[in-house]
Structures are given as structure tokens and as C-alpha cells.
Amino acid sequence: MEHFIVSARKYRPQTFEEVVGQQAITNTLENAIKSNHLAQALLFTGPRGVGKTTCARILAKKINQNSSENLEDNDFAFNIFELDAASNNSVDDIRSLTDQVRIPPQTGKYKVYIIDEVHMLSASAFNAFLKTLEEPPAHAIFILATTEKHKIIPTILSRCQIFDFKRIGVLDAKKYLEKICIEENITAEDDALHIIAQKADGAMRDALSIFDRVVSFSGKELTRKAVTENLNVLDYDEYFKTTDLILENKIPEVLVHFNSILSKGFEGHHFISGLAAHFRDLLVAKDKITIDLLEVGDNAKKKYLIQSEKCDLRFLLQGIELANDCDLKYKASQNQRLLVELTLMQLSSITFDGEKKNNKPYIIASLHFNTGVVSKPIFIPKAEKKLAVISSIKKTETLKDEFIKPILRNTNRRTSSLSLNSINLKKELEIIEVEFEEVEGLPTDEFLENKAVHLWKQYAEKLEEQGKKSVASILNASKPNIKGNEFHFELPNTLMKDQLDRAKGPLLKYLRENLNNFKIDLVIDVNEEVTKKYAYTPQEKYEKLKEKNSALELLRKTFDLDI
CATH class of the missing domain: 3.30.300.180 (DnaA, N-terminal domain)
Incomplete structure (x- = not known):
């Protein structure tokens, strides 16, 4: 059995041209080498998995290759020194390094010192490193790499030329995964690779790790369904279906659909935050200028364009506001499921009355779902929202009376508990008085x-x-x-x-x-x-x-x- 090498190591870029998503930095470094304008102390900073250490190694090799005639025979491995500052962060480690710096290289022109996770050095180690970093020998170049630039003392920062690495875009990561699929003879759906790139959240190393995991699960054919199952990602089709039901004002169906999502093991918080992002993508898809901000696959983009035509601007803006408000209140809520259900009911009521001019949340009268009569909404005060939620998820027979809100009124009449007449009178006085809200649009x-x-x-x-x-x-x-x-x-x-x-x-x-x-x-x-x-x-x-x-x-x- 062949020894397996993870994709992050197997497909690590060997040249600047292969580095993904950092064209500005790689071009700058190449031009600096060609014009001999390379600083002796460089600081590579940025998120994890975006190519800092990779670029440092490529740069270390490239410097000596340009100064040697036999490019193929020399890999200059002895001229490159890597130090992991996470485990070698003491003053003695830095002193040992500075002692080595004085010795010139035996082959090539430069000795390159790559110090990874440099922010982990102790304060005394930083101070011991200051003088060497400020006035290094002509043959020494230092490349520092870190994910947390703010932890490095200012005196070190001022002595370095700083390169800020950016997060890798979804489309760049997807293109790189497509190249690997060709190399490995793997058939992959466009949406499947897109989901992997999104899940990686800007880190190419994470994208390759996820890719290996999904390939182990589904073999040589990557489908969107297999990827969503393996990564526990809520498929965007669920959000398209939810939005369609919301636009059709089908409150009971929306609640049932949400219940089916919960039954699959997804959390309500994950669902509602994803719904807010879905509304954002629909808003982006409404304008040709902002369509490039839609970071989804080609198939998904078509669906977003179709559904965005059904949504008006008012619905999307109010929908994002309600979903974000629910997202913020979710952790503090005592009844989290009820909070999401109430939000879904309010979302389903936004487009119910086209003539409504204010943006106050309300819920459609449940009488509408029982009789099929198209009625205008009943505005529900905050104190009665709980009653509305409970009424709306009861059986259809119970729903028809939601537009009536019973209120018991105490009587001041004095009655005796000993008289039969008094008992009968009490029964007659215990009649529920009903306050009717103004209901328009009902049958007349x-x-x-x-x-x-x-x-x-x-x-x-x-x-x-x-x-x-x-x-x-x-x-x-x-x-x-x-x-x-x-x-x-x-x-x-x-x-x-x-x-x-x-x-x-x-x-x-x-x-x-x-x-x-x-x-x-x-x-x-x-x-x-x-x-x-x-x-x-x-x-x-x-x-x-x-x-x-x-x-x-x-x-x-x-x-x-x-x-």
C-alpha cells in the first residue's frame, strides 16, 4: 500500500506562479529580487493557511538561484534555516541564532533565516534579537512569519518590511481545487467544490484538508449532496424553499419545514444566520453592479437571480433586519425555538399586505389559513405575541378564533355563595367579554x-x-x-x-x-x-x-x- 501524502503537502506551491490568491505580494517579491531591492528583514503577516511560510521558502530558494549559475544542481537547502518560535522562544535560542548568522554561506550568496510564529518569542528574546535584525551581515536575510502582528513589539516591526497576506477568495480556492481534481482524476460538481472553498473560510490549507476528507467519504465522484452531508452544511436549496414559502405567506408550511431542518440535526442559530446571509445574497443578485459580490457556484447563481426577481427591496431589507435581530437575541433567549418560529412568522407576513406603510413586525391572522379568505393583517401588540405564536401552531380548528382575543373581566357585584340564585347569577356573570380589533378585508x-x-x-x-x-x-x-x-x-x-x-x-x-x-x-x-x-x-x-x-x-x- 502506497504511503498517503495529504494534499496540503503534496500540492504545496514550489514557485511564485503557483501561489494562490497572493499575486500582489508574489509580484512585489519577484521584482525586488530582479532589481536587487530586497530588504534584509521581511515580515509576512496574515491569516492561517494563506501561504506565508510557503512564500518564505520559495523566496529563500529564489534568492540564491538568481546568484548561482548551476540552477538545477543546487537546491541551497543548507542555506535555509527554519526556526519555530513557538517551541524555541527563549533568549538562548535567539543567541544561538545570532552566533550562526556571523558565518557566511559556503555555497550561494545568502543565508536565509525563516522564523515562523515569531509573535511567540518572549520579550527578552525580542530584545536580544533587535541589534542583529537592525544591522545584519550582508549575507543574511531574515523572514519572519506570524498570524498575530499586534503581539510583536514595535521596535521589531519598525526594522522589517511588512507584507500583509490576504484571505484567499472563494473563486481562487475553487479554481485550485479544480486543478487538483484533474491531477487526481476526480470528477467533481462545481457546487461541491464551491461549498468546500466556502467552508475553508479563506484558508487554502483548510480547503485542501476538507477536500481530502470529502474524497475519503465519497471516492472519485464529488457531489454537492455528499459534500453537504459530510461537512454538516445546510444545503442552500433549503433556504430557497424557505424563502419561497415565506414569499407565499404560508406560515404553517414554513414552521413544518423548519421542524424538518431541526430533525436533521441542524441548530436554529445556524439556520437563522444562514437565512440572513441568503437574503443578503438575494439583495446582491438584484443589481448587475453588485452581482460580482455573489460568491456562489454557477448553478446557484442562476437560482439566486431567478428568486431575486420575486423579492422586492422592502422585503429583503426588512427580512435581513428581522433575521439579524433574531441572530443577536438567540443565545440570550430562554426559548430559542420559539424565537426562530416567531421570526419566521413575521417574515412570512411582510409581503402579505402591499399597502402597509410601516415596518412594525406583525403576524397574519390565522383565520386566513382556515377559510382561505384573503384578509389584511391584524397588528399584534408585543404583550400578545406569545398568544399569537401559540395560536398559530395549534390545529386548524383552534386557529379560526385567533382574531378574537378573550379577556376575563371581574365583576364588582356582591354575591353570596350560599344561595342557588346567586350561583346561577355568578355563572351568567362569568361571560367572556371579547375585544375586537379592527379587521379589514374579511367577508362582508x-x-x-x-x-x-x-x-x-x-x-x-x-x-x-x-x-x-x-x-x-x-x-x-x-x-x-x-x-x-x-x-x-x-x-x-x-x-x-x-x-x-x-x-x-x-x-x-x-x-x-x-x-x-x-x-x-x-x-x-x-x-x-x-x-x-x-x-x-x-x-x-x-x-x-x-x-x-x-x-x-x-x-x-x-x-x-x-x-
Whole structure:
């Protein structure tokens, strides 16, 4: 079995032309050698895996090659000295180095000293190195390499010619991987190599290590699917699908899709940060000037261009803002999944109402998903966001009532727990009062007055069957006067009006749903001159008797009697 050599060593560049993504630096070094303008102390700084040590070795060989006639016979290995400052960082190590510097080379013109990870030298070692670095012998050249320039003392920096190595671009890394695939007879999809280059995050050495790992996994054929599986990368198709569902305002489907992503082992934080980056790429793809900023494969670029045409600028800007806000709050959140789901619901609601002029987050009324009726959004206050989230992920049958927000109101009426009448009265008073928000765009069908009156009486009968006879008697007292979408109902006193007000919400809900008109409203008027005889409640009877004899109230209070 042949000994395996990792790609990072096997394909390490041997000339400046082979160095990836550092053309400015390699050209400068070559010109300096040709014109004999090379400084005696050089500092190569930049991120890991971008070619600092490689360029130092190439430069060390090139200096002596230009000064020798027999280029092929001499590799000048004895003229190149490498010191790892991470493990040789003491004063004694530097003193030993300075002693060697005085001896001239036996072959070639220069002795080159490459000190890697130079920032690891101790303060005393730096000070011992200062004089030699400032006035080295004519035959000595020092090349220092580091990833952390800020840790080097200023007196050393001032004595060096500094070269800043940049991160290697995704496209440059992908092209180099394509060359290696040709050398190794490996068939690779364009998107697969692009994902590897992206995952490397600007380090060519990391890209080659990832490449070796993926080849070991999938063999001689690299596919996008195999790469995403092996590297645990969320495939960009998932983001395209998520964005399509968001643009179609399909909140339930978006939540289900997010759940499927979580079931594959991905974190919500990874998903939401990736979604923000996806929106950024869509924004970049909208303009021909910025299209070059889209660092994706050719196949992916086509998809971005197609989907960017569906997205307007307002949606993308607001989407990036919401996704980034979720990203920032994720770690501090006690319920991280709920936070992401709420963000997805808000994203799905951005394009729902084209006439909306402010950028406040809101969520589409879930009634829209149950009936298919296209309605304008309900604006949900911050205090009620949790209710909206819970309502939106319940079963469809529960969803239809989300646009009604029940609020229990405590009554100030004094009742005794010993009286059966009092118990019945308590049950009637425990009616949920419903506050309706302004809902536009819901059905407003026309209806016949006879049908409306029939539903009114039918509702009164239902209340009576439920034991709520007091409210039923008020509804049966007279017939409502219908004017357009308003039901006008007259009552003789404010006591009856208050009691009907408490039962107004469920009544309106019943009428609106059965008449398919959500503009219906109930207007209760008090007319004390109404002479019709009503079926009085015990409370109303007591009020009438009290008007005739005021001593009755004193008697009730004295003996603590029930009404």
C-alpha cells in the first residue's frame, strides 16, 4: 500500500506562479529580487493557511538561484534555516541564532533565516534579537512569519518590511481545487467544490484538508449532496424553499419545514444566520453592479437571480433586519425555538399586505389559513405575541378564533355563595367579554333582515338551554332594529345594558360567522321611556322595589341578604 501524502503537502506551491490568491505580494517579491531591492528583514503577516511560510521558502530558494549559475544542481537547502518560535522562544535560542548568522554561506550568496510564529518569542528574546535584525551581515536575510502582528513589539516591526497576506477568495480556492481534481482524476460538481472553498473560510490549507476528507467519504465522484452531508452544511436549496414559502405567506408550511431542518440535526442559530446571509445574497443578485459580490457556484447563481426577481427591496431589507435581530437575541433567549418560529412568522407576513406603510413586525391572522379568505393583517401588540405564536401552531380548528382575543373581566357585584340564585347569577356573570380589533378585508356579505332576526332568537334559545336565562330574557324582550351592518337594540335601563355588554362578544361572533359578514356591530341604546313589559331579572325586580321604598336597601344591608 502506497504511503498517503495529504494534499496540503503534496500540492504545496514550489514557485511564485503557483501561489494562490497572493499575486500582489508574489509580484512585489519577484521584482525586488530582479532589481536587487530586497530588504534584509521581511515580515509576512496574515491569516492561517494563506501561504506565508510557503512564500518564505520559495523566496529563500529564489534568492540564491538568481546568484548561482548551476540552477538545477543546487537546491541551497543548507542555506535555509527554519526556526519555530513557538517551541524555541527563549533568549538562548535567539543567541544561538545570532552566533550562526556571523558565518557566511559556503555555497550561494545568502543565508536565509525563516522564523515562523515569531509573535511567540518572549520579550527578552525580542530584545536580544533587535541589534542583529537592525544591522545584519550582508549575507543574511531574515523572514519572519506570524498570524498575530499586534503581539510583536514595535521596535521589531519598525526594522522589517511588512507584507500583509490576504484571505484567499472563494473563486481562487475553487479554481485550485479544480486543478487538483484533474491531477487526481476526480470528477467533481462545481457546487461541491464551491461549498468546500466556502467552508475553508479563506484558508487554502483548510480547503485542501476538507477536500481530502470529502474524497475519503465519497471516492472519485464529488457531489454537492455528499459534500453537504459530510461537512454538516445546510444545503442552500433549503433556504430557497424557505424563502419561497415565506414569499407565499404560508406560515404553517414554513414552521413544518423548519421542524424538518431541526430533525436533521441542524441548530436554529445556524439556520437563522444562514437565512440572513441568503437574503443578503438575494439583495446582491438584484443589481448587475453588485452581482460580482455573489460568491456562489454557477448553478446557484442562476437560482439566486431567478428568486431575486420575486423579492422586492422592502422585503429583503426588512427580512435581513428581522433575521439579524433574531441572530443577536438567540443565545440570550430562554426559548430559542420559539424565537426562530416567531421570526419566521413575521417574515412570512411582510409581503402579505402591499399597502402597509410601516415596518412594525406583525403576524397574519390565522383565520386566513382556515377559510382561505384573503384578509389584511391584524397588528399584534408585543404583550400578545406569545398568544399569537401559540395560536398559530395549534390545529386548524383552534386557529379560526385567533382574531378574537378573550379577556376575563371581574365583576364588582356582591354575591353570596350560599344561595342557588346567586350561583346561577355568578355563572351568567362569568361571560367572556371579547375585544375586537379592527379587521379589514374579511367577508362582508349582504344578508336578509328576517334571517338576522331568526339567528338572534336562535342564539337567545341557546343561552337559555345553557342556563343563562337572564341574558336570554333580555334578547327576547324585543326585536333588534337592523340598519346596514348595525344591530340597534333598545333597553330601558343601564343595568340591562351592562349585562348585555358583557355578553356582546360571543353574540357578535355568532352573528358574524353565520351571516358571513364581519362588519356587523351591536349598538345598545338606553331608553328609560320604553313602556313595554320585560321579563325582569331578580336584580331588576329589586331595583324597581327599591325605587318605591328606599328602606329596602337598609333592610338588605342590615341582615346581609341576597337579592
